[in-house]
Amino acid sequence: MQDHLVKATVPGLRAFAAVTTNLVEDARERHDCYPIAAAALGRTMTATLLLAANLKNQESVTVRIAGNGILGEIIADADENGNVRGYVKNPHVDLPLREGKLDVGGAVGSGSIYVTRFTGLKHPFTGSSALVSGEIAEDVTNYLLVSEQTPSSVGLGVLVGQKLNVLASGGFFIQALPDADDSAISQLEKNLATIPSVSQMISSGLDAEGIIKEIFAGMTINFNDKYPVNFNCQCSSDKIEKVLISLGEDELTGLINEGHAEVVCHFCSEKYQFDAEYLRQLLERIKQKK
Ligand SMILES: [Zn+2]
Structure with missing residues (x-):
C-alpha cells in the first residue's frame, strides 16, 4: 500500500x-x-x-x-x-x-x-x-x-x-x-x-x-x-555547496589541506563528498567575489 x-x-x-x-x-x-x-x-x-x-x-x-x-x-x-x-x-x-x-x-x-x-x-x-x-x-x-x-x-x-x-x-x-x-x-x-x-x-x-x-x-x-x-528531503549538492562557501576562506583552506570534505545531511543521512580540486574552485569563487 x-x-x-x-x-x-x-x-x-x-x-x-x-x-x-x-x-x-x-x-x-x-x-x-x-x-x-x-x-x-x-x-x-x-x-x-x-x-x-x-x-x-x-x-x-x-x-x-x-x-x-x-x-x-x-x-x-x-x-x-x-x-x-x-x-x-x-x-x-x-x-x-x-x-x-x-x-x-x-x-x-x-x-x-x-x-x-x-x-x-x-x-x-x-x-x-x-x-x-x-x-x-x-x-x-x-x-x-x-x-x-x-x-x-x-x-x-x-x-x-x-x-x-x-x-x-x-x-x-x-x-x-x-x-x-x-x-x-x-x-x-x-x-x-x-x-x-x-x-x-x-x-x-x-x-x-x-x-x-x-x-x-x-x-x-x-x-x-x-x-x-x-x-522527501530538499537537500542537494547546490545547497550543501552554499554551506561550504559560508564557512569562509580559512575553513575551506583547512578542508583543502585535509584533501576532501564530507557533509552529511541531518535530515536524510545523505552523504555529499567534495574533493580538494572542487573545494579549491569554491575558494577561488569566494576570492573573486571580493
Ligand atoms: Zn537531506
Missing part, C-alpha cells in the same frame, strides 16, 4: 488520517534507528504531516520535540504536498519495554514541543508547550489546545517487528468545527473509546479511509481529499 493521507468531514467535525508505514521504514533505514527511536521519529513525522495537511500553497511546518530523555531532540518538517523528513538525535538507544510496549515517553523524557509554521509571506511563527507524556500524540494534542486554542484529538502509532523493521505506522487528527453539536462530539467520544489502536488498525489492513470510517462510525462521512505522502 502506497503511504497516503485522507481528509474527511462529518457534520460538525473534520478529520485527517494517514498511513505512513513505508516512509517511517525509509527513515528508520536512513538513520539506522533502533525500535524506540523508529517509533518516536515515526510518530513525530506522522504528526507533522497531519499538521501540514491544513496548510496552503508553499507553506510548511516543523515540529521539534525537545525532551531530556536518551533520544535527544526529534525534528520533522512537512509540507502540504505530503513531503516529510525528520531525524532523531540519538537513533542508537534502547530502553526496556513498559507494559509490553516501547517506552517512547521514557525515552523522550520531559521538556517542550515547538511547532513552527512557515507561511511563505509572513515571518515564521513558533509556538510551544510543555511535553505531557513524551508519547507524542498527547503532547501534540496539548500543544494545539494550549498554544493554538484548538481542541483536537490526535492518535499516532508505530509498530516495529521482530526484525526491527516498521510493520505499521500512521495516525489521525480530529478537530471540532465551530458548528459542532453535542451529539456529534458524544458519538465521536464513544467511537474513540472503542476503536483499536492506530497501529492495530493499519496492521490489520485498514487504509486511511478505513481509519476515518472507524473514527466516524455511525455518521455521514464526506471524503474531501486523498494524496500520497513520502519521505
Whole structure:
C-alpha cells in the first residue's frame, strides 16, 4: 500500500488520517534507528504531516520535540504536498519495554514541543508547550489546545517487528468545527473509546479511509481529499555547496589541506563528498567575489 493521507468531514467535525508505514521504514533505514527511536521519529513525522495537511500553497511546518530523555531532540518538517523528513538525535538507544510496549515517553523524557509554521509571506511563527507524556500524540494534542486554542484529538502509532523493521505506522487528527453539536462530539467520544489502536488498525489492513470510517462510525462521512505522502528531503549538492562557501576562506583552506570534505545531511543521512580540486574552485569563487 502506497503511504497516503485522507481528509474527511462529518457534520460538525473534520478529520485527517494517514498511513505512513513505508516512509517511517525509509527513515528508520536512513538513520539506522533502533525500535524506540523508529517509533518516536515515526510518530513525530506522522504528526507533522497531519499538521501540514491544513496548510496552503508553499507553506510548511516543523515540529521539534525537545525532551531530556536518551533520544535527544526529534525534528520533522512537512509540507502540504505530503513531503516529510525528520531525524532523531540519538537513533542508537534502547530502553526496556513498559507494559509490553516501547517506552517512547521514557525515552523522550520531559521538556517542550515547538511547532513552527512557515507561511511563505509572513515571518515564521513558533509556538510551544510543555511535553505531557513524551508519547507524542498527547503532547501534540496539548500543544494545539494550549498554544493554538484548538481542541483536537490526535492518535499516532508505530509498530516495529521482530526484525526491527516498521510493520505499521500512521495516525489521525480530529478537530471540532465551530458548528459542532453535542451529539456529534458524544458519538465521536464513544467511537474513540472503542476503536483499536492506530497501529492495530493499519496492521490489520485498514487504509486511511478505513481509519476515518472507524473514527466516524455511525455518521455521514464526506471524503474531501486523498494524496500520497513520502519521505522527501530538499537537500542537494547546490545547497550543501552554499554551506561550504559560508564557512569562509580559512575553513575551506583547512578542508583543502585535509584533501576532501564530507557533509552529511541531518535530515536524510545523505552523504555529499567534495574533493580538494572542487573545494579549491569554491575558494577561488569566494576570492573573486571580493
Ligand atoms: Zn537531506
